[in-house]
Amino acid sequence: MAEAPSSATEADDDSSSAGRGLARRRRVLSIAVVSAIVVSGLGLGASQVIKSPAQAAADTAPPQPSVLTASVERRVLRDSVIIRGTVAASQTVQIAPSGSGGEGAGSPVITKVNVRAGDTLRPGRSLLEVSGRPVIALQGALPVYRDLKPGTEGDDVAQLQKALAGSGHPVSGDRTGFFGPGTKSALNALYRSLGYDPLPAVPDSEDTVASAQDAVTEARRHLQDVQSGGRSDTAAGPDGKTGADGANGDRSVEVSRAREDLQRAEQKLAAAKAKSGPMLPSSEVVYVKGFPARVDDVAAGVGSQVTGTVMTVSAGRLVVQGFLSREQHTLVRPGQQVQILSELDGTTAKATVRSVAQTVTHPPAGDRAQDGRSPSADDTSQGFAVTVAPDTALPVSLAGQDVRLTIQTAATSSKVLVVPVTAISAGADGSTTVTVAEAGDRRRRVPVVTGASGDGYVEVRPVQGARLGMGEKVITGIGGPQ
Numbered sequence: 476m477a478e479a480p481s482s483a484t485e486a487d488d489d490s491s492s493a494g495r496g497l498a499r500r501r502r503v504l505s506i507a508v509v510s511a512i513v514v515s516g517l518g519l520g521a522s523q524v525i526k527s528p529a530q531a532a533a534d535t536a537p538p539q540p541s542v543l544t545a546s547v548e549r550r551v552l553r554d555s556v557i558i559r560g561t562v563a564a565s566q567t568v569q570i571a572p573s574g575s576g577g578e579g580a581g582s583p584v585i586t587k588v589n590v591r592a593g594d595t596l597r598p599g600r601s602l603l604e605v606s607g608r609p610v611i612a613l614q615g616a617l618p619v620y621r622d623l624k625p626g627t628e629g630d631d632v633a634q635l636q637k638a639l640a641g642s643g644h645p646v647s648g649d650r651t652g653f654f655g656p657g658t659k660s661a662l663n664a665l666y667r668s669l670g671y672d673p674l675p676a677v678p679d680s681e682d683t684v685a686s687a688q689d690a691v692t693e694a695r696r697h698l699q700d701v702q703s704g705g706r707s708d709t710a711a712g713p714d715g716k717t718g719a720d721g722a723n724g725d726r727s728v729e730v731s732r733a734r735e736d737l738q739r740a741e742q743k744l745a746a747a748k749a750k751s752g753p754m755l756p757s758s759e760v761v762y763v764k765g766f767p768a769r770v771d772d773v774a775a776g777v778g779s780q781v782t783g784t785v786m787t788v789s790a791g792r793l794v795v796q797g798f799l800s801r802e803q804h805t806l807v808r809p810g811q812q813v814q815i816l817s818e819l820d821g822t823t824a825k826a827t828v829r830s831v832a833q834t835v836t837h838p839p840a841g842d843r844a845q846d847g848r849s850p851s852a853d854d855t856s857q858g859f860a861v862t863v864a865p866d867t868a869l870p871v872s873l874a875g876q877d878v879r880l881t882i883q884t885a886a887t888s889s890k891v892l893v894v895p896v897t898a899i900s901a902g903a904d905g906s907t908t909v910t911v912a913e914a915g916d917r918r919r920r921v922p923v924v925t926g927a928s929g930d931g932y933v934e935v936r937p938v939q940g941a942r943l944g945m946g947e948k949v950i951t952g953i954g955g956p957q
Contacts, residue, residue: 544912544948545895547935552893554885554929556806560797560815560863562873564789566764567771571784572605573758583781588773595871596768596788599642601669605781608759609671612788613638615762623755624676627654634762635755639665659752666753673753684751687744694740698733701726763790769871793869795826797880798836798858806884807831813863814881817873825866828882832860885929893932898949899925909935909943910950918950 572583587604590596601609615634623635633652639661640646649655666673677683704726768790775785795815799807813826835857863880898909911919921943926934937943 541954542912542950543952543954545898545951547943547945547947547949548893548932549890549945550893550932551890552887552927552929552932552934553883554806554927556799556803556882556884558797558799558803558861558880558882560795560861560878560880562793562795562869562876562878564769564874565791565794566789568761568763568788568790569784570602570610570761570786570788572603572610572781585775585777585779585781585785588775588777590770590773590786592770592773594770596763596766596770598638598766599644599665599668601671602761602770602786602788605758608674608756609666609669610759610761611665611669612761612763612768614641614764614766616764617762619757619760619762622757623654624750625654625659625752625754626749628652632658636661638762644668662753662755674756674759676752676754677750681751684744684748687740687746687748691737691740691744694733694737698730698737701729701733761788763788765791769874771874789874793865793871793874794829795863795865795878795880797861797863799831799861800858804831804859807861807882812883814883815863815865815869816879816881817876818879819876820872822870822873824869826863826880827866829862829864830860834859836860885927887927887934891926891934892936892943892945894935894949895951896928896931896933897951899923899933899935911943912948912950 583605585603585605586607589601589603596602596612598612598614600612602612603610613635615638617631617634619631621631623632629652632654635654636646636649636651636658639658642665644661644664646657646661648657663673675681768788770786771789772787773785774787775781779785795813807828809828809830811828813828815822815824815826817823836859861882863882894909900908900910902908906922907925908920908922911921913919921941922938923935923941923943924938926936928934935943
């Protein structure tokens with residue numbers, strides 16, 4: 476009985492030893508599995524890294540380049556010159572009044588300004604007032620060089636007459652170019668419409684006319700008195716004779732003398748009237764070529780003394796002025812079509828080249844280099860001046876803007892077959908070809924004759940026996956890797 480526990484203990488020891496052995500076998504199996512996995516991974520990595528020399532060269536070779544192509548087109552081909560231009564009026568007038576034409580006038584002072592920058596003007600409007608006198612805008616091209624007074628004649632008088640009529644005050648009765656009664660009446664009407672009295676052509680002319688009129692009245696009454704008789708038939712005459720013959724002879728002489736006196740008085744009256752009336756002082760008028768005109772700038776205000784330009788007015792239709800380089804000058808001529816583009820607001824307009832200068836225009840002296848050197852022939856501030864006239868009136872808002880001008884210098888009469896210039900290949904023998912890209916990376920060389928060029932394209936005509944059609948792809952170059 477005493478040996479039973481010992482047996483039990485041995486059994487427990489045997490069981491414990493068996494468990495430990497099983498655990499050891501499991502650990503060994505796990506290590507073997509992990510080792511197999513690691514070895515397998517190393518083998519896979521080695522298979523990814525190790526390459527043959529041929530494979531390595533293939534992997535590092537540059538990719539095949541791509542081919543650039545363009546379609547063959549049929550279009551009207553245009554060649555053009557693109558330059559910059561400035562929108563400006565055909566005439567700019569700088570107003571620098573010389574002052575009032577009235578008596579005792581001191582330094583001219585601006586007493587009223589009737590317009591603002593940006594205003595549109597009509598003919599016959601007073602722009603400003605200098606020392607109480609108006610400065611009136613009238614239509615005309617001949618510059619003012621003298622005061623116009625009754626009795627004067629000339630082309631400037633004819634211009635005034637036409638300008639008065641254009642302002643709503645027609646001249647009637649005067650011949651063209653003569654300042655007569657009709658011109659006086661129209662000029663008076665113009666000043667009255669502006670709220671002014673015109674200056675008299677002759678100081679105190681009204682008094683002079685009135686005095687001459689009195690002299691005529693007196694001479695006419697004297698003639699009437701003599702004609703009605705004043706001596707009896709029996710009175711002795713200056714020669715001592717009496718009777719009807721002596722009296723009649725005396726009255727005849729007196730009547731003749733009285734008539735001569737009346738004639739002289741009437742001539743003096745006519746001369747006084749001819750010289751009297753309104754005048755147009757040169758200081759009170761500004762002529763501009765066309766209306767509506769525009770006020771570009773007002774440089775002085777009320778109370779300012781007139782020391783120079785006080786206002787700038789532009790007139791006539793807006794045009795665009797630019798400059799051509801020597802190369803461009805050979806391509807541009809009057810009559811060519813132009814496209815105007817305002818990049819500021821997107822406005823476009825069609826136009827025509829009006830004139831092209833034949834000599835180079837140099838910039839003003841103040842714009843030259845500070846070192847005093849004359850500008851070079853390549854200086855962009857000089858060139859051959861070109862004036863472009865819009866087909867329809869440009870908006871006033873474009874005045875002063877810098878715009879782009881595309882001048883069409885040539886064009887085909889109809890649609891032609893064209894390809895990009897870069898598609899043309901030239902041979903050593905002077906022949907030209909294009910290469911057509913076909914399916915399956917095949918290529919076909921087509922000999923062509925080139926024609927007009929423009930806008931980056933060139934006209935092509937396949938030589939006899941060759942074919943080239945619209946829509947086919949021609950090679951224009953080699954691009955980057957695909």
